[in-house]
Amino acid sequence: GGDDDGDGSSGDGTTLTVYAAASLTSTFEELAERFEADHEGVDVVLEFGGSSDLVEQIINGADADVFASADTKNMDKLTAEDLQGQDPQDFATNTLEIAVPPGNPAGVTSLQDLAGDLDLVICAPEVPCGAATQTVAEAASITLDPASEEQSVTDVLGKITSGQGDAGLVYVTDVIAAGDTVEGIEFPESADAVNTYPIATVKDGDAGDLAQEWVDLVLGPDGQQVLSAAGFGAP
Amino acid sequence: MPAVVGTLFVVVPLAALVAQVEWSDFWGLITSESSLSALALSLRTSAVSALVCVLLGVPMALVLARTRFPGQAVLRSLVLLPMVLPPVVGGLALLYTFGKRGLIGETFEVVGEEVAFSTLAVVMAQVFVSMPFLVVSLEGALRVAGERYEVVAASLGARPTTVLLRVTLPLAVPGLISGAVLAFARSLGEFGATITFAGSREGVTRTLPLEIYLQRFDDPDAAIALSLVLVVVAVLVIGLTRQRSGAL
Amino acid sequence: MPAVVGTLFVVVPLAALVAQVEWSDFWGLITSESSLSALALSLRTSAVSALVCVLLGVPMALVLARTRFPGQAVLRSLVLLPMVLPPVVGGLALLYTFGKRGLIGETFEVVGEEVAFSTLAVVMAQVFVSMPFLVVSLEGALRVAGERYEVVAASLGARPTTVLLRVTLPLAVPGLISGAVLAFARSLGEFGATITFAGSREGVTRTLPLEIYLQRFDDPDAAIALSLVLVVVAVLVIGLTRQRSGAL
Amino acid sequence: MSLSVSFTVAERDVEVSLDVAAGETVALLGPNGAGKSTVLNVVAGLLRPDRGRVELAGRTLTSVGRPGRRVDVAPHRRRVALLAQEPLLFPHLSALDNVAFGPRSAGVGRAAARRRAQELLDEVGIGELGDRRPRQVSGGQAQRAAVARALAADPDLLLLDEPMAALDIAVAPALRQTLRRVLAERTCVVVTHDVLDALLLADRVLVLDGGRVVEAGASRDVLTRPRSAFAARLAGLNLVVGRWRDGAVTLDDGGAVAGQGVGEAPADGAPAIAVFRPTAVAVYPEAPHGSPRNVVPVVIEQVEPLGDLVRVRAGDLGADVTPQAAAELELVPGARGFFVVKATEVEVYGA
Amino acid sequence: MSLSVSFTVAERDVEVSLDVAAGETVALLGPNGAGKSTVLNVVAGLLRPDRGRVELAGRTLTSVGRPGRRVDVAPHRRRVALLAQEPLLFPHLSALDNVAFGPRSAGVGRAAARRRAQELLDEVGIGELGDRRPRQVSGGQAQRAAVARALAADPDLLLLDEPMAALDIAVAPALRQTLRRVLAERTCVVVTHDVLDALLLADRVLVLDGGRVVEAGASRDVLTRPRSAFAARLAGLNLVVGRWRDGAVTLDDGGAVAGQGVGEAPADGAPAIAVFRPTAVAVYPEAPHGSPRNVVPVVIEQVEPLGDLVRVRAGDLGADVTPQAAAELELVPGARGFFVVKATEVEVYGA
Numbered sequence A: 001g002g003d004d005d006g007d008g009s010s011g012d013g014t015t016l017t018v019y020a021a022a023s024l025t026s027t028f029e030e031l032a033e034r035f036e037a038d039h040e041g042v043d044v045v046l047e048f049g050g051s052s053d054l055v056e057q058i059i060n061g062a063d064a065d066v067f068a069s070a071d072t073k074n075m076d077k078l079t080a081e082d083l084q085g086q087d088p089q090d091f092a093t094n095t096l097e098i099a100v101p102p103g104n105p106a107g108v109t110s111l112q113d114l115a116g117d118l119d120l121v122i123c124a125p126e127v128p129c130g131a132a133t134q135t136v137a138e139a140a141s142i143t144l145d146p147a148s149e150e151q152s153v154t155d156v157l158g159k160i161t162s163g164q165g166d167a168g169l170v171y172v173t174d175v176i177a178a179g180d181t182v183e184g185i186e187f188p189e190s191a192d193a194v195n196t197y198p199i200a201t202v203k204d205g206d207a208g209d210l211a212q213e214w215v216d217l218v219l220g221p222d223g224q225q226v227l228s229a230a231g232f233g234a235p
Numbered sequence B, C: 001m002p003a004v005v006g007t008l009f010v011v012v013p014l015a016a017l018v019a020q021v022e023w024s025d026f027w028g029l030i031t032s033e034s035s036l037s038a039l040a041l042s043l044r045t046s047a048v049s050a051l052v053c054v055l056l057g058v059p060m061a062l063v064l065a066r067t068r069f070p071g072q073a074v075l076r077s078l079v080l081l082p083m084v085l086p087p088v089v090g091g092l093a094l095l096y097t098f099g100k101r102g103l104i105g106e107t108f109e110v111v112g113e114e115v116a117f118s119t120l121a122v123v124m125a126q127v128f129v130s131m132p133f134l135v136v137s138l139e140g141a142l143r144v145a146g147e148r149y150e151v152v153a154a155s156l157g158a159r160p161t162t163v164l165l166r167v168t169l170p171l172a173v174p175g176l177i178s179g180a181v182l183a184f185a186r187s188l189g190e191f192g193a194t195i196t197f198a199g200s201r202e203g204v205t206r207t208l209p210l211e212i213y214l215q216r217f218d219d220p221d222a223a224i225a226l227s228l229v230l231v232v233v234a235v236l237v238i239g240l241t242r243q244r245s246g247a248l
Numbered sequence D, E: 001m002s003l004s005v006s007f008t009v010a011e012r013d014v015e016v017s018l019d020v021a022a023g024e025t026v027a028l029l030g031p032n033g034a035g036k037s038t039v040l041n042v043v044a045g046l047l048r049p050d051r052g053r054v055e056l057a058g059r060t061l062t063s064v065g066r067p068g069r070r071v072d073v074a075p076h077r078r079r080v081a082l083l084a085q086e087p088l089l090f091p092h093l094s095a096l097d098n099v100a101f102g103p104r105s106a107g108v109g110r111a112a113a114r115r116r117a118q119e120l121l122d123e124v125g126i127g128e129l130g131d132r133r134p135r136q137v138s139g140g141q142a143q144r145a146a147v148a149r150a151l152a153a154d155p156d157l158l159l160l161d162e163p164m165a166a167l168d169i170a171v172a173p174a175l176r177q178t179l180r181r182v183l184a185e186r187t188c189v190v191v192t193h194d195v196l197d198a199l200l201l202a203d204r205v206l207v208l209d210g211g212r213v214v215e216a217g218a219s220r221d222v223l224t225r226p227r228s229a230f231a232a233r234l235a236g237l238n239l240v241v242g243r244w245r246d247g248a249v250t251l252d253d254g255g256a257v258a259g260q261g262v263g264e265a266p267a268d269g270a271p272a273i274a275v276f277r278p279t280a281v282a283v284y285p286e287a288p289h290g291s292p293r294n295v296v297p298v299v300i301e302q303v304e305p306l307g308d309l310v311r312v313r314a315g316d317l318g319a320d321v322t323p324q325a326a327a328e329l330e331l332v333p334g335a336r337g338f339f340v341v342k343a344t345e346v347e348v349y350g351a
């Protein structure tokens, strides 16, 4: 095995390990810089991934101090194992948006257009964004005939940026993060499926109070400002 | 001793996997409609992929093993690359090539339209990642078999095609079979390139590994049960082929 | 002809990948701190994994190729399984074994604490998926080399260890080298089992494929640039080994 | 189908020139490591010489390190069949199918090819082993099957590397006869350690030693009057050519040499050749009366030392005697005497 | 180190029993496919018989299909060295290291093992090829290296399958002498197609045919008075044992047989053996005066047909003559005459 300095040093309290949903990548990276600036000598280690992967890893012993999930379901898995330090708190919301390749080749303008003859890419119902997709489709009483049901937002986005799919349903924040590689189209029905992001410290984390300070930062004005700049809604 | 350690290192995790299964639900889980359709799709596409690998890979292995030309070493490395490339990147490469906006997909629109989100795309992804296995395995067998018998055959007046069909290939059959089995097995387990290039739609592109991956979020028991199905299928294929051919 | 089709099918997507690179940013992308640390980690862990595969795999291949016992066919299938198992499932299996709540991790708490999500875990994941490559390749070479020379050596009065060290292994060297290269290459490209079992922490467990995966849609240029680095490293390793040994 | 070869393989220190006329059979003799297999491998295209040229029936098969275009025809395009020093039977085919391989490749129908193959297997004495796989037959049986396979093919040039190796002494004479018949109209180069093979199969003999041709010429000349040390060691045979009548090879001048027929006896009146070693020839000043059938009056022409012995020459015949005998009998050129050889020491072959 | 073998291999229709005393060398003769290699493979443990038993120096190596525990000792634990029909030199070691392999395995130091190996390579005449790889030497050279390697090892039992195959005729006599010296104190089974090998290397001869032992006995008996058809075809030699004096093998009774020494000449007065074929022996009613050095007065004891010929026996000696000669000279039991044989036809070996 290699050197284990990375996780070994977490014992000295100068490292804060944050497990966060992949959609939080850019915002948490920015917040980590502020946090490190405010806490001399503290090193914030961010680990991004699918919320279910992350919670699985924490349950199996990963050294996380904070867990920020993209849905309540995976946070519930953490609490079901009684691994939370403080009870989870919601810190952001996210809503769906239609993503189309630049130039919108299929001419999509509304949710109803997605029922037409085009290559639609959505998340599978088994994953959070897919569940949300189902909700809005039911609310709009349309039947979607997707070309592909992906396992993550990233995969949906990938199909759109590459032009393989004509339209997809992803989160607002994803469209913003993707820059000009996709175009976003808002639709009113998105309000029917608001996704809530909870955050919690992890029991027996090595970082002590730092973990709670991170949660406070995210919930505080600075955190909320960064999040809303990335497209997240308030909790 | 190290053999035991090595074996345990592989076998114990598999046992741990088995230990996780809720046997009471097992049958229900693996016979659900989506599971069966994923299994069927996986078997079908893997079989086709293995076949395509044989059709395309045999000539490639022959060229690599039996001819010499400048740049051959480079070509060999290139052909083997999909083995080391993370499958997701392989899927990206396919997307850039055969996707709607890809090199070929854009030029020949029909190709792009036809391939996207189709079972064909699944097969292409599987072939891309599996081909090197067949080529390596067969090229090795061809090198080992050597050219001695081919030279004998040729000097007995056999035309190259006769030599190929009656001497080269029969002698390389063990390598060919084990290569085909490896290719089939690799296709069966293929995930990254498929999800990236072909997407995931039940009955069309959602193979068993994709189904497993998907179920993982929702129903880990189902995921594990399906993994076991995959394991059993693979063991059967490998075992049966070995038995029948003594190869691999 | 089919050889050309086959080759093109592999080479064109690779070319398409290269075509996607923004050469102006290329150097910057691949020399960023995170890229370099991922590359270094990948090379280090893959080298260690290949070594471990050799140490554990050689005895396994010997046992499979040179002994006969009931259940050997089953054992062989089991050893080859990680090759067909979707790597993510492999990672899960490892987690169920060596994780904090795993079979072994729970019993020996130290193990559970130390292993998961460390660089050691990366190596374990890589060894798990790469071992079959070494075993298959070496077992094939051992079978092909046959026992004839070993019998001669034994009848000249050589003890089994002498036979092993002076006859069996030297004769199987090409198979051993190509097996080690395959294992190294497979370790280099390993993604699914690593992310599941070892997580993804920069400098500790985030190998190049994980970095690529992470970057793939956020920053596709960086992902492709890194893929190219991976490809070049792999080509170099495969090419150099072939040249030096004539093996593979 | 004439063959012309001239090449150098520096690594092995072999430098040989050799011509074989169409339909001719040439024997390569020489000690181990002389370069015999090297010659065959170069001609078959399995070994590329450092420089040299191989031409068969006007086609250039190899041309390396010489002015003009570099040529190196692939082995399978040479129409040259090589029976190598190892049998190399195709392991996945039965013995019969191994032998039938050549005819099948030449487009002969399945049934006809197998019939031909069966004939040849019978001829080399393993007709009943046709359906065995190569690893199910003994060393000598495999060698015979390999010979049959080479004979069944119909190449422009046949190269045989020790075709009689590993054969038991009971079958060797019969196989030699078979080869003899088959090679009669073929262009062929045969490597052998047996002087009888050279004599009976080959029109001409080339003796190699240390990678060089040390002697070449018609088989009879080389074998009856060897000049190279190696050839002298194995040859120096007496040959008498005539017609087979009443158990003897009869000369036109009425002389006759009684002997033992080898293989199929020649028909009465058919051309035949009698072979016997000079060491088997006794020299008597007076015609003795004893069991030996052959007593030939001679005038001694030449007496020369040959190693420990003395060779006494008269006409085409030679007798090797000890120096003591030569001294005692005053065997000097011009002396008269009788060459006596037992019929049991004379082998007779159809010519 | 005595060997006792008795087994059946049904698939090959081989059923053989064979005992070799400690220090004894036994030659296996027989046509191709007789089962000679099968015997060696069973003894070496490479082939499992359907039933049978192999015991070496009291250890049971194989016991199958018999009452008691089933035994099948692995080949490498048998302390039996097999020189197979193919040389099988280790391809990754030089010729020298191939030969040094046995001594090294027996714990001999590197330098000493290499010295011993070099000696043996010199002995088989390829001392200068020590640093070549096996694929860089010729067929005959490889065979010699394989022989040297088998001799360098120090097994309880040595099995040699056609050790003289592929050797040129110039080297064969010298190698035969070497083998002879080395095998003198060893327990050994040697397969050969050459009657001289059997005579000079072996104490006893076993003739196999069709998978059965058809004749067995002391080498001299089998070779001078063969009873099986196969042995008769290749043997029937005359042997005279005495001491080497003045270029002749001298008997105690004062008689002497002049001959040509083969290999190293025996020392003056040392035991020697003279060998010559009955076909080389002429029969005269009166002592003739001619070049032949050996003229032995005999009383004919037996006259028997032998194929086309007639064998005339007198004491230990035999002469093969044509029926015509026998009739003409009235060779009948009781008749007096002279056996005449040229010294050039008599080979003399140190005994």
Ligand SMILES: Nc1ncnc2c1ncn2[C@@H]1O[C@H](COP(=O)(O)OP(=O)(O)OP(=O)(O)O)[C@@H](O)[C@H]1O
Pocket (backbone or CB within 6 Å): D011, D012, D013, D014, D030, D031, D032, D033, D034, D035, D036, D037, D038, D039, D085, E135, E136, E137, E138, E139, E140, E141, E166, E168
């Ligand atoms: N691959 C090689 N590299 C270098 N030298 C070689 C190689 N193969 C053979 N030689 C040498 O070349 C010479 C000629 O070998 P060749 O095989 O032609 O002999 P040969 O006449 O066929 O002998 P034999 O009667 O033993 O078969 C020998 O001295 C041999 O050692």
Ligand SMILES: Nc1ncnc2c1ncn2[C@@H]1O[C@H](COP(=O)(O)OP(=O)(O)OP(=O)(O)O)[C@@H](O)[C@H]1O
Pocket (backbone or CB within 6 Å): D135, D136, D137, D138, D139, D140, D141, D166, D168, E011, E012, E013, E014, E030, E031, E032, E033, E034, E035, E036, E037, E038, E039, E085
């Ligand atoms: N694997 C096998 N399966 C069946 N029969 C075999 C097998 N190998 C050899 N035989 C047969 O067994 C008999 C004995 O073979 P063996 O090799 O012992 O002969 P040998 O006396 O060594 O002959 P040679 O002089 O040709 O080497 C032969 O008739 C042969 O065809």
Ligand SMILES: [Mg+2]
Pocket (backbone or CB within 6 Å): D036, D037, D038, D085, D161, E138, E139, E140
């Ligand atoms: Mg040779």
Ligand SMILES: [Mg+2]
Pocket (backbone or CB within 6 Å): D138, D139, D140, E036, E037, E038, E085, E161
């Ligand atoms: Mg044999």
